[in-house]
Amino acid sequence: MAVSLKGKVAIPEDRFEMRLSGSGGQGMILASVIFAEAIGKTDKRNVVQTQSYGPEARGGASKSDVVISENEIYYPKAIKLDLLLTMTQESLDKYYADLKEGGTLIVDTSLVTEFPTDKYFGLPFTELAKKEAGHVMVANVIALAAIAELTGSVTREALTDAVLSRAPKGTEEKNKKAIEIGFAEAAKLKAKKG
Amino acid sequence: MADKERVLVMGNQACVLGAIYAGLRFFAGYPITPSTEVAEGCARELPKIGGRFIQMEDEIGSIAAVIGASVSGLKAMTATSGPGYSLMIENLGYAYMTETPLVVINVQRGGPSTGLPTKVSQSDTMQAKWGPHGDYTAITVAPSTIGETVTEVIRAFNLAERFRTPVTVLLDEVLGHSRQIITLPEPGEIEIFDRVKPTCSPEEFEAFAMTPNMVSPMPAYGEGYRYVCTGLTHDTKGFTTNKSEEIAPKMYKLRHKIIDYQDEIHKMRAEKMDDAEVAFISYGSVARAALQATDIVRKAGYKVGALQLQTIWPFPDEKLREMCGKCRAVVVAELNMGQIVHEVRRALPPDIEVHELQRYDGEILTPMQLVNKLEEVL
Known part of the structure; x- marks a missing residue:
């Protein structure tokens, strides 16, 4: 017997799926761990975080998925993304196809120059980290704060808590600054897009 | 009652939490991706509770150190991945022969040889x-979620102590490296089994x-009970033997102390199996893809269920049937x-069709791959 399930089965709707992607060393996996922790501090939703990276410490593609649901989360990785953050051209090219129609695309415009769509939120996370926050290292935290502002899925307080509990000693101020920049820049962008 | 604390835990950390809950006091290991966080967690936590890393x-x-620790009376564990598991195999055989309880966590990556350090298998x-x-x-x-990793590692220790034998916990890279918000079992919530100690005099032992x-x-070494602990086939006192009438009972004991009590060991999660015409059979991370696929096709009206093997060995023939x-x-x-799949074919009657779906490219099977496979089966 053979049947066609095309058109009969639908991807599950009870999951919010996001992917943070970039190059090894940009802190995408850490950022997703922080975000998952912040969800836990915000409310009682279920959260699963997974990661995928190469054997090298820096460079190579790196991605991390966060799945959020009111229900039991069966499959731990993303099936079809509601939100995609790409910090490099390579990750945008690789993962754009996994984004749902109408999903949110957030791009680091300091490193990405070619876009498959004009529907995206672009912020120069890496530039902002270097010039405004004082260190390139916090680009991931600026991006997290921007995601928090754009999606409303975690509170600012929970995100700050989660970031500071993971931040190495001596980097607290830079991280707080990064959170401020992320929320402010994303709010501006949201206002502009209406 | 106050709500339990919700914590974000990684699969590998869940091994440490479960092991310590079960009474782990000794860990010896050598770091290897994707299992290293188990060793890191033990290095951090064991000294705080009087244990050793x-x-x-x-x-x-x-594994030699783990065997020594267990024979000395401690609950002991190691963690590794394929290449390290291969190196442990010889001494693991010694642990089976000497009936030494211990737990080995194998967070699987691609092989053979050094294979794929960061990829799942x-x-x-x-x-x-x-x-x-x-x-x-x-x-x-073989657990499939973070919460289950805590409870399955506890179960692994209980089984090791109950049956005086090594127990392997098979994780995989996706599970070891994923995180989930869970609540932890309270002290006393899960029963802990400790090995039975001798009550006779040392002379009668x-x-x-x-x-x-x-x-x-x-007994633990140092408690006054003296015996020979050897990998050579031995009599009831531990002395090496070549006598058929002593060899056969030892071999019988090694097998039947477990196989005759396998009902205590088998564990399976069944979802939507009551009226299922087709069932997914899987374990580890893949079970989560199967549960998701089941959910997807059920919504389209197909009678599909999912069976997750939480005990893989001994294989649950009867329960599966x-x-x-x-x-x-x-x-x-x-x-x-x-x-x-070969175990499933062997266990099931011939009138049940057995279809197989495999992936060996370093990535996990997706729910849609499982759903698509059903097109051939339904």
């Missing part, structure tokens, strides 16, 4: 059963004495080139 020179030394399934040479009966459990359930009481009794077909999904 040792990083050994390699995996051979690691389930290709050590058969190695967990037949790693060392010789006849023995292996116990292997026989280390490998036949008992009604075939498990011999085990019982659970699949009403099924017309099963789909066995795993991240290897076909290992557990």
Whole structure:
């Protein structure tokens, strides 16, 4: 017997799926761990975080998925993304196809120059980290704060808590600054897009 | 009652939490991706509770140290991945022969050889059963979520202590490296089994004495009970033997102390199996893809269910037959080139079709791959 399930089965709707992607060393996996922790501090939703990276410490593609649901989360990785953050051209090219129609695309415009769509939120996370926050290292935290502002899925307080509990000693101020920049820049962008 | 604290825990950390809950006091290991966080967690946590962590020179030394610690009376564990598991195999055989309780966590990555350090696989399934040479009966459990990793590691320790035998916990890279918000079991919530100790005098003591359930009481070294602990086939006192009438009972004991009590060991999660015509059979991370696929096709009106093997070895022949009794077909999904599927074929009656779905490119099977496979089966 053979049947066609095309058109009969639908991807599950009870999951919010996001992917943070970039190059090894940009802190995408850490950022997703922080975000998952912040969800836990915000409310009682279920959260699963997974990661995928190469054997090298820096460079190579790196991605991390966060799945959020009111229900039991069966499959731990993303099936079809509601939100995609790409910090490099390579990750945008690789993962754009996994984004749902109408999903949110957030791009680091300091490193990405070619876009498959004009529907995206672009912020120069890496530039902002270097010039405004004082260190390139916090680009991931600026991006997290921007995601928090754009999606409303975690509170600012929970995100700050989660970031500071993971931040190495001596980097607290830079991280707080990064959170401020992320929320402010994303709010501006949201206002502009209406 | 106050709500339990919700914590974000990684699969590898869940091993540490479960092990310490079960009474772990000694860990020896050698770091290897994707299992390293188990060693890191033990290095951090064990000293706080009077336990010991040792990083050994390699995996051979690691399991040797774990055997020594267990024989000395401590609950002991090591963690590794395929290449390290291969190195441990010889001493694992020694642990089966000397009936030494211990737990080995194998967070599977791609192989053979050094293979794929950061990529997922389930290709050590058969190695967990037949790693060392010789006849023995292996116990292997395989969790699929973070919460289940805590409870399955506790169960692994309980089984090791109950049956005086090594237990392998098979994780995989996706599970070891994923995180989930969970609540932890309270102290006392899960029963902990400790090895039975001898009550006779040291003079009367026989280390490998036949008992009604075939498990011999085990003293700790230094408690006054003297015996020989050797990998050579031995009599009830532990002395090397070449006598057929002593060899056969030892071999019988090694197998039957486990196989005669396998009902205590088997564990399976069944979802939507009551009226299922087709069932997914899987374990580890793949079970989560199967549950998702089941949910997806159920919503489209198809009678599909999912069976997750939480105990892999000894293989649950009878229980599987019982659970699949009403099924017309099963789909066995795993991240290897076909290992557990042969056990399923052997266990199920010939009128149930056995379909197989495998992935061995370093990625996990997706729910849609499982759904698409059903097009051939439904």
